[in-house]
Amino acid sequence: MFEQLSAAPADPILGLTEAFKKDTRTGKINLGVGIYKDEAGTTPILSCVKKAEEQLLSQETTKSYLSIEGTPEYGLGVQRLLFGSDSDIISAGRARSAHAPGGTGALRVCAEFIARHLPSKRIWVSNPTWANHGNVFKAAGLEVVTYDYYDAEAKDKDFAAMKNSLQQVAAGDTVLFHGCCHNPTGIDPTAEEWEELARLSAAGGWLPLFDFAYQGFGKGIEEDAAGLRIFAEHNPELLIASSFSKNFGLYNERVGGFTLVARDATQADNAFSQVKSIIRANYSNPPFHGGGIVTTVLNNASLYAEWEKEVAEMRDRIQGMRDLFVDTLKEKGVSQDFSFISRQCGMFSFSGLNPDQVKRLKDEFAIYIVGSGRISVAGMTRNNMDALCSAIAQV
Numbered sequence: 001m002f003e004q005l006s007a008a009p010a011d012p013i014l015g016l017t018e019a020f021k022k023d024t025r026t027g028k029i030n031l032g033v034g035i036y037k038d039e040a041g042t043t044p045i046l047s048c049v050k051k052a053e054e055q056l057l058s059q060e061t062t063k064s065y066l067s068i069e070g071t072p073e074y075g076l077g078v079q080r081l082l083f084g085s086d087s088d089i090i091s092a093g094r095a096r097s098a099h100a101p102g103g104t105g106a107l108r109v110c111a112e113f114i115a116r117h118l119p120s121k122r123i124w125v126s127n128p129t130w131a132n133h134g135n136v137f138k139a140a141g142l143e144v145v146t147y148d149y150y151d152a153e154a155k156d157k158d159f160a161a162m163k164n165s166l167q168q169v170a171a172g173d174t175v176l177f178h179g180c181c182h183n184p185t186g187i188d189p190t191a192e193e194w195e196e197l198a199r200l201s202a203a204g205g206w207l208p209l210f211d212f213a214y215q216g217f218g219k220g221i222e223e224d225a226a227g228l229r230i231f232a233e234h235n236p237e238l239l240i241a242s243s244f245s246k247n248f249g250l251y252n253e254r255v256g257g258f259t260l261v262a263r264d265a266t267q268a269d270n271a272f273s274q275v276k277s278i279i280r281a282n283y284s285n286p287p288f289h290g291g292g293i294v295t296t297v298l299n300n301a302s303l304y305a306e307w308e309k310e311v312a313e314m315r316d317r318i319q320g321m322r323d324l325f326v327d328t329l330k331e332k333g334v335s336q337d338f339s340f341i342s343r344q345c346g347m348f349s350f351s352g353l354n355p356d357q358v359k360r361l362k363d364e365f366a367i368y369i370v371g372s373g374r375i376s377v378a379g380m381t382r383n384n385m386d387a388l389c390s391a392i393a394q395v
């Protein structure tokens, strides 16, 4: 049976990491995959996470199955972060959440929900967007179309073009927005622009889907939910795929959430029962550990304060690297203006490096960047900055 199969192409981002791991050159730098690194170049376990794990380990009494959607405490924790702890959406019972395996798992559950149960199978994603969006949505049978987002010349968002292309969205189509820290451009709508988009969405009958993978990496945990909360004011129905991979550093525990907001509690229950059938047929029910960590931290005031501080440290370090990168390139005599990197936020930016330059950086300097020129700023440190910027100056 298998001799007729040829190899699938390597994933553009994870394939790069595999090549990076095999590279034996010293001083190699990986700016490909979106994983936070500290000043020492390692991906640390947050101290609030370690403490929560100690509590969990000493208190757990069973390894029995969770329910299909995970624990209610986890679901409530997810909703409080999304909508604010005193949100009417929560008190009215309009939201239902499931613990999904990572943001990717949440997106896949969401995609199947749309494909199986909603009248329109079309989903709009920004051009550009996270490379895996297309894979996940197409695998579930959705038609993926793009709306304009980025002006490559100006290295900025093109809001007029965005609105213009979104005019073609038909009522019932799903439109995906990045909650904050747009991946790959690092550029988000302003509060006024979110407001305008939310009104357009309500008037046009779009179904908004928020992919919220970087809460806390932009301006702050609460601040980063502004766009979603503005949308929730104007749109009675919403879908959200959120992730704790980055803001809790729980990459390998696979902790995400799929949340559905409906007009009222009955509609939420009905719709969510379909979501549960989808989960049952996929992975049956989620693993406990990562969700247990998150719930423990969110429900303990001192651990929560520690988490906020640790998220702020990650956010500030990345912003510091953005500024240092721009300054160091200038010092190295690079005349091209890179100041836009300082104005963007989150892990990623489009560097503007072209595929030839990206290839030379890999071949000649062991610096790994995705072919599109997207850089993960979180991979920069004070130690590797000089070598990185010298290499960029040379190419």
Ligand code: PLP
Residues within 6 Å of the ligand: 034, 101, 102, 103, 104, 105, 130, 178, 183, 211, 212, 213, 243, 244, 245, 251, 255, 256
């Ligand atoms: N959405 C976006 C925009 C992402 O960048 C990522 C991860 O890189 C995800 C979703 C998925 O995150 P997870 O690792 O939790 O599956």
